[in-house]
Amino acid sequence: MRLDNKVALITGAGQGIGRAIAEHYAREGARVAVADLELGRAEQVALAIVAAGGNAIALGMDVTDEQAVEQGVARLVRHWGRLDIALANAGIQHIDPLHRLSYADWSRVLKVHLDGAFLVTRAALQQMYANGGGTMLYMGSVHSLEASPLKAPYVAAKHGMLGLCRAVAKEGAEHGVRSNIICPGFVRTPLVERQIPEQARELGLSEEEVVRGVMLKNTVDGEFTTLEDVAELAVHLAAFPSAALTGQSVVVSHGWHMQ
Numbered sequence: 369m370r371l372d373n374k375v376a377l378i379t380g381a382g383q384g385i386g387r388a389i390a391e392h393y394a395r396e397g398a399r400v401a402v403a404d405l406e407l408g409r410a411e412q413v414a415l416a417i418v419a420a421g422g423n424a425i426a427l428g429m430d431v432t433d434e435q436a437v438e439q440g441v442a443r444l445v446r447h448w449g450r451l452d453i454a455l456a457n458a459g460i461q462h463i464d465p466l467h468r469l470s471y472a473d474w475s476r477v478l479k480v481h482l483d484g485a486f487l488v489t490r491a492a493l494q495q496m497y498a499n500g501g502g503t504m505l506y507m508g509s510v511h512s513l514e515a516s517p518l519k520a521p522y523v524a525a526k527h528g529m530l531g532l533c534r535a536v537a538k539e540g541a542e543h544g545v546r547s548n549i550i551c552p553g554f555v556r557t558p559l560v561e562r563q564i565p566e567q568a569r570e571l572g573l574s575e576e577e578v579v580r581g582v583m584l585k586n587t588v589d590g591e592f593t594t595l596e597d598v599a600e601l602a603v604h605l606a607a608f609p610s611a612a613l614t615g616q617s618v619v620v621s622h623g624w625h626m627q
């Protein structure tokens with residue numbers, strides 16, 4: 369198995385992409401701390417992993433809460449003695465044109481993605497540096513590299529996470545830490561299901577037109593990226609054996625974005 373005995377922390381793993389990666393990591397032999405704002409969701413995922421023969425614990429963790437992140441990481445290190453892989457995945461979306469966007473909504477999105485990624489990074493690096501290395505991963509998006517209308521705070525936050533990932537690659541290298549960012553296209557999770565009607569309303573389109581004409585318009589084959597696609601890439605990046613692969617954004621989007 370590709371992640372045998374590795375200890376991994378995944379934030380926002382109570383559903384969607386984070387959950388899929390937590391389950392895939394566990395199948396690859398990792399011990400997984402399933403962290404989420406919603407402890408109940410995290411517990412369900414951890415139970416499902418254990419029921420399938422894997423090793424997992426649940427952590428209630430709001431990634432915007434400095435103490436909660438510090439305590440969560442301390443708890444998992446008490447439990448397993450180390451931290452090898454940390455994935456800053458927790459995220460939210462907000463749909464509004466810039467001229468009507470409230471400061472509160474702007475700040476909320478930036479806080480979860482960017483402040484959250486920073487807090488998880490700092491806590492994880494302290495453990496990884498003490499252990500002689502590890503892997504930082506970030507859940508970016510095609511929106512780390514491209515913009516779309518109506519999503520300014522998300523686009524800004526995801527671009528910011530790319531910068532953080534690169535900074536970690538530079539600083540972490542001498543401590544044996546690699547850092548990469550996963551950039552998916554659209555994946556049908558609750559986050560995306562919610563924005564289909566929201567975008568339809570804002571753009572005056574049907575939901576089908578939003579899916580075909582907006583979300584999947586620039587893919588090579590009109591297909592959604594799947595949870596399995598993203599989870600497989602997350603395993604590959606975590607398991608990669610050397611620092612040849614660090615500071616990179618890896619796009620998994622059916623060709624929506626090519627770099």
Ligand code: NAD
Binds near residue numbers: 379
């Ligand atoms: P989702 O809404 O299905 O799941 C997000 C999870 O994050 C939820 O369980 C939620 O409780 C948790 N969360 C939200 N705020 C949190 C906080 N403050 N602290 C801790 N947990 C919190 O979303 P998803 O589609 O699985 O998205 C996961 C990540 O993937 C996000 O960073 C998102 O931006 C990114 N992403 C998603 C897509 C997509 O098409 N679904 C594409 C590219 C990138």
